[in-house]
Amino acid sequence: MRLPGWLQNRAPVGPSADLAHRLETGRGVVLYMESVSVSFDGFKALNDLSVYVDEGELRCIIGPNGAGKSTMMDVITGKTRPDTGSVWFGQTLDCLRREPWEIAAAGIGRKFQKPTVFEQLSVFENLEVAMQADKRVRASLFAQPTAAQHRQLDEILHLIGLTPERGRLAGLLSHGQKQWLEIGMLLMQNPRVLLVDEPVAGMTPGEVERTAELLNALAGKHSVIVVEHDMAFVRAIARKVTVLHQGSVLAEGSMDQVQADPRVQEVYLGEAMA
């Protein structure tokens, strides 16, 4: 794993012996969550949750509202500290001991459930701010994008279909365009893992289809974890689906396997899975 210099200088904090053994044997696994529990005022948002994600995998997480999907992303990205459990990125980064910006710089990008872009900056500037670079103050004082970075900016703009909007204020974009811009901002960070929370909420059917295309194209180069409610969308992209319910895994497998599971049907009352 390529860590930025300021992370490399620190003594790596190794996983526990037990976990280290599995980290070594489980080659190709990029994200481990084990026995993670989070409670808010006694309410267990995550309950002994374990999820493993492979390098290059495209994983869908589904589950009813309040199942803990966003909370799971909060834990991985350092926003919420769990009560118990462990979360490892790659073989060396203990997400529970790192700050959100350290985790982001190490290679985990995140799109929020509510699209969050810098509304007063242009589309282009949003991507520039997100771009992988030395993100300390001194570097930001003198940063001058290189030709390669300009090329990457143009590529991502093209990929997310916002080339005609490059000079437009992000606040003026449509809801769907903001979602894409945020995905573009993730890509600018060259992340190994993308966490994408409800990317097609509020999109038109055409936009949903193109988003599915985009995420499919990203898998392989990145590990992508998508939280989504839209079953047609999940069906279009999913290879492996994890069903979350009341903070723990209810079922895991292919879309067909999961849909055939009576417990899953019960949770969804049949209707949403139709």
Place this chain on the structure above:
Amino acid sequence: MAVSSVTSMAALPQDALSGPRVFSGRGWLVFAGVVITVAGGVPLFNLALPADSALHLPDYLVPLLGKFACYALVALAMDLIWGYAGILSLGHGVFFALGGYFMGMHLNQVAAQAGLYRTAFPPFMEFLQRDSLPWFWTGFGHPVWALAMVLVVPGVFAFGFGYLAFRSRIRGVYFSIITQALTYAMMLLFFLNEAGLGGNNGLTDFKILLGFPLQEPATRAALFSVTVLCVAAAYVLCRYLVRAKIGRILIGLRDAESRLMFVGYNPLHYKLFIWTLSAVLCAIAGALYVPQVGIINPGELQPANSIEMAIWVAVGGRGTLLGAMLGALAVNGAKSWLTAAYPDLWLFFLAAVFIAVTLWLPGGLLSLVTRRRGGKA
């Protein structure tokens, strides 16, 4: 969205990123022209024209204009931290007063050492029952030491205060309230005679600065010009910052701090940097202000003073450097006139202007100009 064709496109020319960092070539000319006209024009019309000429600039106006220039510098400092980084300080009077007091201490010490007072000490010592100055007056007779104190102490103080506040994730209105409390507490402290800074009278009776008599019109004109040059330098610095990548990061901090955090920036470092820089700029303004108005006292630390600084920026246009300076000049121009003509009305007027701008002109006075031109400033 063309997912299938991820080929690189020809880079479009002319991005904000590759543009000139401060001004274009023509921009530099205009800027230099304005600075030279202001910094040179005021001394010229004051000193070179005979007093009976219609165009003569009266002596009393020179320090008044100098004071306005100091306020323009304060407005730049406020705009960096509030307009760009979104952190509303209602305690910038603290840094202004610190800079001012250090300059006052220097001016008092110089005059005392030159034997220009009745005793060997600054005048305020006469009613204090002490026969030596407090320890922290040591070295203030030397201009380099005084300058260093003007820059370093407010900077270190702001850094420490900011570190504690920002690290505890104090933000928004809570931060504003804490800074108000800070300036109030400092005011009470500086009122104490035991603080060794002249109590409620503050420091005054200044005589000479760098060997030049402060009462001389030529010295005052020169002080004005130096102040304008300092404002110009600060403007160039601020303009560089807001046009560099860090300027866009600060706007990101203002509008979506968590997004910024999750793309890999540590907000604490950025807040500390801009907060400390803003404090130092404000201290420089305070230091330039004191020799021109001839006094510094704890009144500068009144909470209302710091609030007024924020109002200047809001009125002129937050998030635009020119707007912030324009606001400082417009509000203080109105204040000078109103407090002389209708002293009772000033606060009502200020409140009315602030409310009117907030409701109907969120872009401030500058947006009147730029809206008509149909472009960005």
